[in-house]
Amino acid sequence: MLLEPSALFPDMPLTLPRLIGWAAQQFGAKAAIREMGRDISYAQLNDLRRQAAKAFCAIDVKHGDRVSIWAPNMAEWIVAAAGLQSLGAILVPLNTRLQENEAADILRRAGVKVLLTTAEFEAAAPLVDKDLPNLIHRILLPSADLAAADEARSWQSFLSHGDLVDDAKFIATERAVNPHDSADMLFTSGTTGKAKGVLCSHEQNIRVFQSWSATVGLRSDDNYLIINPFFHSFGYKAGWLAAIICGATILPMAKFDKQSVMETIEREKVTMLPGAPSLYEMLLSDDSRHNYDLSSLRLGVTGAASVPVQLVRDMRDKLGFETVVTAYGLTESCGVVSICRPDDEAEIIASTSGRAIDGVELKCADAKTGVEVELGTEGEVWVRGYNVMQGYFDMPEATAEAITADGWLKTGDIGVMDAAGYLKITDRLKDMYIMNGENVYPAEIEKVLYGLAGVAQVAVIGVPKAPQGEVGMAFVVSKAGSNIDEAAVRDFCANQLAAYKVPFYVTFLDALPLNASGKVLKTELKATALKTVS
Structure with missing residues (x-):
């Protein structure tokens, strides 16, 4: 029988700064992060988190300010997030697949004050001509493309600012963080519409x-x-x-x-x-x-x-x-x-x-x-x-x-x-389509098609068609060496599903469009479908 977490760790703190301090006491020299041959122990992670928090304090990040990270997974991502949250600031992670305009929209709407990114991302999306009145600081996390000219904005240079902050002031700020304070603002994936900033507490x-x-x-x-x-x-x-x-x-x-x-x-x-x-x-x-x-x-x-x-x-x-x-x-x-x-x-x-x-x-x-x-x-x-x-x-x-x-x-x-x-x-609910007055749920069809030999991945959407209203369109990724065709897909569905659920259109793709969390971007499939069947 698994114990509830409260039974495992009854005194676990309920803010991120105190949690990491607790973990440093519990796990000490044990490796917290291992990356490219480098180990950071739990004790070191707590020290780095405190140093980053003091550096944020030095550039005037305050309780409730929004700080964004736009970078791939790396140790510094964790340290930066924990550091800003140690001051009661709100983490705003940015999807690494966003285009420049999309990133700027989120930074603007969230009123982000500090952006941490990499030289690669900044080169691809400099954001220089965007209206971002709240964005004051841009810090560059370690990356292969970090040039000597960028040293003043580098992660190491940023951390050094923390040396100027009074320990007593920092400790008071850290202790003032409340379990009910907002810890982060994650934006919804936007697979079905405009992304929204979701606030959750420590x-x-x-x-x-x-x-x-x-x-x-x-x-x-x-x-x-x-x-x-x-x-x-x-x-x-x-x-x-x-x-x-x-x-x-x-x-x-x-x-x-x-x-x-x-x-x-x-x-x-x-x-x-x-x-x-x-x-x-x-x-x-x-x-x-x-x-x-x-x-x-x-x-x-x-x-x-x-x-x-x-x-x-x-x-x-x-x-x-x-x-x-x-x-x-x-x-x-x-x-x-x-x-x-x-x-x-x-x-x-x-x-x-x-x-x-x-x-x-x-x-x-x-x-x-x-x-x-x-x-x-x-x-x-x-x-x-x-x-x-x-x-x-x-x-x-x-x-x-x-x-x-x-x-x-x-x-x-x-x-x-x-x-x-x-x-x-x-x-x-939004994926459901209606054919001849019948509700059709694409996931039911997808589950059936995964049983067809030769299907590696599949996604089904509804597309407009008169006089039915909407009909199904299946996007199929075949396994290597498979020779399945449109007729095989429709015949397989017809043997297991009601006629109104059988896809009217079948399209084969090399790969399905996915967001960074692995979910199929049906908005992209619908855009493709409208061009194909219009």
Whole structure:
């Protein structure tokens, strides 16, 4: 039986600066971060975090100020985030795939005061002609392209400013950080519309990932390879924050590359490797994995609207994971709503997203009335509890639309709950399309098509067509050597689905467009579809 995190660490602090100070006492000389042959111990991480906080203090970063990081996964990302949060400033991570205009829009809307980035990102998107009145400081994190001319704005130069700050003043500022203070503002992925800034507190983040870590079984002896980007809750909160809570060793990976992943697993004896289903699918499809020793893999955590049963089996049987757990969450819930337990039956882990984390209520509701639907019936997933965001930054109307007066967060996802409280996500409410008056959920079709031999990845959307209103369009990525065609796809669906669910169009792609967290960008597919079928 797994102990609750409060039982494991009853005195764990509920602000990030105090958490890292506590971890330094608990884990001391143990490696907190290992990167490119360099180890940073938990004691050193705390010292670096304090030095960064004092440096932010020296450039007049105050409680409530917004500070943004636009960089790939690296040790300095963690140190910078922990440093700014130690002053009560709010972390605003930027998606590394954003274009210049998109990044500028978020910096402007969030009123960011300081931007930490790399020379490569600054060269690609200098932002010099953008209207960013609040942005005062730009600091360059270590990178291969850092030129001597940039030394004044370098990370090391920035850290040196901390030497000028009075210790007593800093300690008072650090101690004033409250568990209920906003710790971060993560922007939603924007797969279905304009991104919104989601505010979550120190206490929310730590409590949620205490529970998550205890549930999945993350341990202090784990070597945790974090491929998921730090700007996303999967890489940040379920990533390095969870690792610090448990005393695990963090192995940041700046850029995904299958061979590098397998080399790192073998070299560092990686035990923990979470990711979107696409991560495991790519590893499984690469026969060169047999050239590497992946036997250290112990724990995998994944989740999406559609996780094929066969993928979970292959993760265990072919990649060697002892434990595979599926989970469900969204940015507005600090990243977690429900999760399976490792001792659940294999079929439950494969076919559901688990049950609500402790202290959180979950229901499938009628989207219009909020009344809970009957068990086994599809409804919009609503969640209420300590994990629900503080709100959208500077968007009170959107916040009121998302959170009811009695505290229920309307997720926009469609799900089914069973009598034991286990949730199965069937689709996004916004992904649903209507053909001849019938509601069609793409995830159901996708799940069927994953059973067709030769299909590596698939995504289904609805596209306009008269007189039906909308029809299905399937985008398929074939496995190497496969010879499946449009007829094979439609015939396979016709044998298992009602006629109105069979895709009208089938298109083959070399790869699906994904955001940095591995989710399919259906907005891009819809744009492609409109050009194709118009």
